[in-house]
Amino acid sequence: MDNTTPFKVSAYDENVRRVIPFYNELHEQVFSVIRAHFKNRKISLLDTGCGTGTFALKALDRLDIARLTLCDPSENMLTDARAKLAGRECEFYGIGSQDMQFEGEFDAVTAIQSHHYFDRQTREKAVTNCFKALKKGGIFVYFENTAPLTETGRENLLARLGEYQLDAGRTPVEVDAHLARYGAEYFPINIKEHLQMLENTGFAACELFWASYMQCGFYAVRG
Secondary structure: OOOOOOOOHHHHHHHHHHHOOOHHHHHHHHHHHHHHHHOOOOEEEEEEOOOOOHHHHHHHHHOOEEEEEEEOOOHHHHHHHHHHOOOOOOEEEOOOHHHOOOOOOEEEEEEEOOHHHOOHHHHHHHHHHHHHHEEEEEEEEEEEEOEOOOHHHHHHHHHHHHHHHHHOOOOHHHHHHHHOOEOOOEOOOEHHHHHHHHHHHOOOEEEEEEEEOOEEEEEEEOO
16 A cells, blocks of 8 residues: 555556546546647646656657656655656656645646545645646646535445446455545545635636546636
């Protein structure tokens, strides 16, 4: 296990697709948002919580990247990412987004399934650091496990997610253990709270662009 993910690094890429519906499509949606915002021009990209580097490797093919910087607090994850991106021009930092100190350096900042592990204060600090890392007009794009608005919504969501994971080949014991992590090992907030947090941070435009099962995608532009 590395950081708060339930998977060992060696099995992360295989297992994440068995617990998150449309995981590959989440990446493609992020690329689509970035391309739309920058009209395919060359950009600098910071990927926080980069994990094993799968998203970053795709980004080099999907976007016109002048500078690629990857951050993750797990040295095991970064070791995998360095191997995956060997021979490609990248920068690596062993820090989480809550500890970053970049100032106005990047056109785009991404965080894929990483901030929902934080408590509210740490989450707000991480988002503020992503805001600070952006140039004016830059875009912050992220996906997170997101809370439903009601208790009924939560119960139905977890039931649907459990069904998906069983169909994907996980055992009932594995599914029950994964669903029990909700509110204990990761701490989702709802869509309204996400948008309010982005506005409070100082972003000029804040939008929801994807919602599926527990995963929601947001982007926000620094004015």
